[in-house]
Amino acid sequence: MALIVQKFGGTSVGSIDHIQNVANRVIEEKNNGNDVVVVVSAMGKTTDKLVGMARELSTNPSRREMDMLLSTGEQVTISLLTIALNAKGYAATSLTGWQAGIKTEAVHGDARITDIDASIVSKEISEGKIVIVAGFQGLAEGGAITTLGRGGSDTTAVALAAALKAEKCDIYTDVTGVFTTDPRYVKNARKLSVISYDEMLELANLGAGVLHPRAVEFAKNYQVSLEVRSSMEKESGTLIKEEIDMEQNLVVRGVAFEDDITRVTILGLSNSLTGLSSIFSLLAKNHINVDIIIQSITESNPASLSFSIKNEDLTETVKILEKHRDELQYESIEWESQLAKISIVGSGMISNPGVAAEMFNVLSQNQIQVKMVSTSEIKVSAVIDQRKMLEAAQILHDAFELSGKLVNS
Amino acid sequence: MALIVQKFGGTSVGSIDHIQNVANRVIEEKNNGNDVVVVVSAMGKTTDKLVGMARELSTNPSRREMDMLLSTGEQVTISLLTIALNAKGYAATSLTGWQAGIKTEAVHGDARITDIDASIVSKEISEGKIVIVAGFQGLAEGGAITTLGRGGSDTTAVALAAALKAEKCDIYTDVTGVFTTDPRYVKNARKLSVISYDEMLELANLGAGVLHPRAVEFAKNYQVSLEVRSSMEKESGTLIKEEIDMEQNLVVRGVAFEDDITRVTILGLSNSLTGLSSIFSLLAKNHINVDIIIQSITESNPASLSFSIKNEDLTETVKILEKHRDELQYESIEWESQLAKISIVGSGMISNPGVAAEMFNVLSQNQIQVKMVSTSEIKVSAVIDQRKMLEAAQILHDAFELSGKLVNS
Incomplete structure (x- = not known):
């Protein structure tokens, strides 16, 4: 008898009918002869409604109290799902995060799990x-309810x-698996039957949105x-695990893309030694998320520096940089908005150094100008004109034969 | 510096505006120089909505899961009220039942509090x-969330x-206090400035509905x-405490009434010795609430027996009695519906035995027939025709001078 953990998100438990459906999926797994532990989120728009009420009372509600408030959402779902399972004749019991022995850091709104006392859940399983x-919640030392963030x-x-x-953790969601690229925009996108943790991490960070990177990291660890x-x-669906039979594998396993990106360039940075860290410390302190960073290639002084941010952060970024102009010692700022980032991901790249070149070649053949580049061992990202994004995704998906028969299935 | 406990019910916290109002009442008490602990219920119709969802999934949901579900209601209120207090510049913290150290029996839906670890709340108070x-919730041994019932x-x-x-416990509600009788129906009903626990207990049990009897008992103990x-x-409002200056007191302090009552009479009960306990065990087992019980005065055999129930329980009661006719050994059942119970309450009755006689006298002078009588040390109840109920309440209220100047104020 294997132990399976199933997770159902907010959309999957968004109504009484949906909860009935989830109960049936749980029962199927149980009837397969498995022990089942189910993790659920708050129902559909519950969290938004609770946040709305808090905002009516305060523009800046305490994070401890927000955790207290929001953690009720999952508590409602666990009891309703248990009631549904009982009504269908199955023994079940619900546990909040703190009851299930899930310990976290004493941080509100974005805590990390530090420990789980598995004996509590195990005892209930042993009783059949x-x-x-x-989901989403735990208990900090001192007894406060915490939440884990997105x-x-x-x-x-x-x-x-x-x-x-557990033998396996099934993440139930509103898509059927992880695709070679976003099937809503690219023809012939194919569902992958298997993908490695690292590939999934890159795809998750690139906005594929199916799984949170922290969960993938945890699974990998x-x-x-x-x-x-x-x-x-x-x-x-798509299995995510460590070892993939590389022979069945294509070098590139997915194409990810993301729009609404702005490139900011700082010209005439006189102190290139300390300038870099000063600028990014300042932006981090102001919660501006910087993605790709490129320093001028020559070691000239004054140097120049480019980085990419979300369009929505541009006004704030410029304001911060101008406010600290004297201290940062630069000549001018330029920016270009309406850009997109397109990335190819695949473990096979580690042993195939020509992949980046092939990507740039394909883009150039199609008159798509590359404005910034960033690479990791299993990913190449290029910043391009936003209007060319979907075209580029389709071209790269075709060029690397992601819709072809060679994708393992 | 005194410690005040304030309690606000579901109507008082039924909307964001109401929560703001509660926050202001709390702040007033704090600004008076007191330490304040606030107990709140779930917002308005929250509990009904949660129960509705559970009922969609099951006709008979587990009581453990209902406690898990319903306890989220108060958890939402405590965080919202704390957020409101913070926004108004006051340090506050929310605690669920289990966090506040409230221990209960391991009974779901109607648990009794067994112990409170006051150190947790005290520590927060000491930090200002x-x-x-x-409210309404606690933790059973073993770690399950329980609720305390109505x-x-x-x-x-x-x-x-x-x-x-605490120096005092203020119960905030949608009425201004405890009245000599129901002011919606009886002219000149007066708010009492003070009442004893026992009097309040009788009034609470008689449907005055302001305070739950269990809470009054607890306060008395x-x-x-x-x-x-x-x-x-x-x-x-109205202060409820042990000692009342009897000189200021009237003998009768309140008139309570309740309609929709049926009197059931069992005739020809051949075994009067065991019959009584058999009948009421049977009814209790079937959750039929019996109020007044009168056995025939003569010790004749077969005996007869009358008792009062709510109208709504009549069909079920007759069904049960007829089903067990052979075993109970009686000749026939009769009943009269559309009756009401009217009661006078007052600690002064203990030393004034003529009060019951005066009540019957007043009723008889007004051609109101008394069909059943029940007395306790501080209460006399009479069952009468329902159509005469409000008239009787007004007459008794006048006769015992409850609207007069002698009521302490």
Whole structure:
């Protein structure tokens, strides 16, 4: 008898009917002869509604109190799902984060799980029960309720799977798996049957949005096999695990893209030694998320520097930089908005150094100008004109034969 | 510096505006130089909405899961009220039942508080914070969330006041206090400035509905001074405490009434010895609430027996009695519906045995026939025709001079 952890997100439990559907998926797994632990999020728009009420009372509500407020969302779902399972004749019990022994840092709104006392859930399983655990929440030392931040329920599921040494953690969502690229925009996008943790991490960070990077990291660290699959359809999803049979593998396994990017360039930076760290410390302190950073190639003084940010952060970024102009010692700032980032991802790149060149070649053949480049061992990203983004995604998806038969399936 | 416990019910916290109003009442008390602990219920119709969702999933949801579900209601209120207080510049912190150290029996839906670890709340108070505690809920041994049943938030407030040795427990509600009778129906009903625990207990049991009897009992056992007052208006309410200056007191302090009562009579009960206990065990087992019981005065055999129930329980009661006719050994059942119970309450009755006689005298002078009578040390109840109920209430209220100047004020 294997132990399976299942996770269902907010959309999957968004109504009473949806909860009935989830109950049926849980029962299927139980009837397969498995022990089942289920992690659920708050129902649909519950969190937004609670946040709305708090905002009516305060522009800056305490994060401790927001955790107290928001953690009720999952607590409602766990009891309703348990009631649904009981009504269908299955023994089940619900546990909040603190009841399930999920310990976190004493940080509100974005805590990390520090420990799980698996004995509590194990005891309920040993009594034959299906155990329903509230995702997204835990208990800090001192007894306060904490929440895990975005993607928190994914993390709860993976952490529980690790603590319980589960055979598998199934992440049920509104898509059927991880695709070679976004099927809404690119023809012939294919569902991958398997993908490595590192590839998934790059895709997650690039906005594929299926799984939160923190959950993938956690799964990688504890070697938890994940499967991303649909809560509405029966087909199998995408398995995420460490080892992939490389022979079946293409070098490039996915194309990710993201728009609304601005490139900011700082010219005439007289102190290139301390300038870099001063600028990015300043932006980080103001919660501006900087993605790609490129310093001028020559070691000339004054140097210049480019970095990419989200369009929405441009006004604030310029304001901050201008305010600290004297201290940062630069001549001028330039920027270009309406850009996009397109990336190819694949573990095979490590042993295939020509992949980046091929990407640039394909883009150049199609008159798509590359404005910034960033590479990691298993990813190449290029910043291009936003209007060319979908075209570039389609061209790269075709060029690297991602829709072809060679994708493992 | 005194410690005051304040309790606000569901109507008082039914909207964001109402929560703002509650925050202002709390701040007033704090600004008076007092330490303040606040107990709140779930917002308005929240509990009904949660129950509705559970009922969609099951006709008979587990009581453990219902407690898990319903306890989220108060948790939402405590965080919102704390956010409101913070926004107004006051240090405050919210605590769920389990966080506040409220221990209960391991019974779901109707648990009794067994112990409170006051050190947790005391520590927050000592740091200068207003402490907001979720009413109606606690923690059973083993770690399950429990709820206290009807009037549970009143009980939480009184129990906390006892554990913290608070100077006073203020119960804020939608009425301005305890009245000599129901002011919606009886002219010249007067608010009492003070009433004893026992009198309040009788009035609470008689459907005055202001305070739950369990909370009053708790207050009496631990000698907690209560005040029932309005959350919307500033006037002082009714103080409930042990000792009342009897010289200021009238013998009768209140007139309570309740309609929709049926009298059931069992005739020809051949085994009067065991019949009584058999009948009432049977009815109790079937959750039929029996109020007044009268056995035939003569010791004739077969005996007869009358008791009063709510109209709504009549069909079920007759069904049960007929099903067990052979075993109970009686000849026939009769009943009369559309009756009402009218009661006079007052500690002064203990030393004034003529009060019951005066009540019957007044009723008889007004051609109101008494069909059943029940008395306790501080209460006399009569069952009468329902159509005469309000008339009787007015007559008794006048006869015992409850609207007069002698009521302490």
